[in-house]
Amino acid sequence: MYLVQIIRKSTNEVVQEMEAKSERIAEQVERGANINLNHDEYFTQIVPPVKVERISGDDEGFEILIKDNGNIFKKLEEK
Structure with a gap:
């Protein structure tokens, strides 16, 4: 799921998030939000969307690697 975020410039705070099922819909939502936005x-x-890949496993649990556009940004371990 794609997210369209409206962010306050002064604080980088996300003030609103809208979900979109595809990149095309996200672009349409963003264009609509920009019409009356105070720029x-x-x-x-x-x-x-964030892709999650399993990298190892055993009987007791597994580790997963989270990638964002090919860049590793978080490693989680479940037991």
Whole structure:
């Protein structure tokens, strides 16, 4: 699921998030949000879905590697 975020420039705070099922729909949502947006105070961004890959496993649990556009940013361990 893609996210379209409206962010306050002064604090980088996400003030609103809207979900979209595809990149095309996310782009349409972003264009609609930008129509009446106060561009002096806010900006929008599209956040793509996060891919999760299993990297190892055993009987007691497994580790997963989370990738965001090919970049590793978090490693989780479940037991």
